Amino acid sequence: MTRSVTLADDPQGRGRKRYSPLSMALHWIIALLIFVQIGLGWYFNEVLPDHSPIQDRFQDIHVSLGLTTLMLILIRVGSRIVIPVPALPQDLSPWESRLAQVVHVLLYVLMLGLPLSGWLFLTMRQEPITFWGVNWPALPGMEAFTGSAHRTFVRSVKHFHVFTLIWAAWVVIALHVAGALKHQLDGHPVLWRMIPFLKARA
């Protein structure tokens, strides 16, 4: 079953056909940073010797890059609210439109959850946090956890950051890429909407 997009489906898009240059730039920079961060996190945590100076150095880079990513994500969320985005392709079936919307929301949740959980983890471990060499504040309100509640929370947050969210990210990103490629190949060319130098197909 197919359907057409009406004004009611596109209350803010105002007929925009592709994402704005700012949205495209942020989409690809943030995607790249997330992949780099997953690789970097795995490398310093699993490959480098524990408690070595080189591991500390790489952790500092991971933290600073992660906080930089968080700032870019917040700019992206802000620009998503202010700048209209194009409506989904007109003749997707209702379940495809719904799935695409759910995946987009999950991607935003992951983009925020990944750096915030890292920040929360270091806050709970009461380690100094630096952002490219400058002191960065701990998240407020975490002093409430003490004793065994504190230890349990630290373990849970660590597991959430290094395991749960990473696996969730792989699954959701795979769905997202598969969806984009499927639409691209089945006559709904969505890639040009997000890739600056691609020409629109008729």
Ligand code: HEM
């Ligand atoms: C960490 C990796 C990625 C994240 C977090 C991500 C996130 C997102 C989000 C949130 C949107 C929706 C934009 C909005 O409406 O505000 C989007 C759109 C899009 N993404 Fe990604 N993305 C990632 C990787 C990729 C990759 C590898 C591709 C390549 C196939 C891709 C292709 C697209 C396309 C074509 C759209 C536009 C879809 C449409 O026209 O509705 N993304 N992405």
Ligand code: HEM
């Ligand atoms: C896009 C953002 C981020 C991603 C994708 C990410 C991903 C990862 C990954 C994949 C690991 C290691 C997993 C493994 O052991 O295999 C890790 C570890 C770690 N991350 Fe992140 N991270 C991000 C942001 C942050 C931020 C903002 C902070 C702190 C402010 C942070 C602090 C840490 C720490 C301290 C570890 C080591 C955990 C341990 O001691 O076991 N991360 N991260």
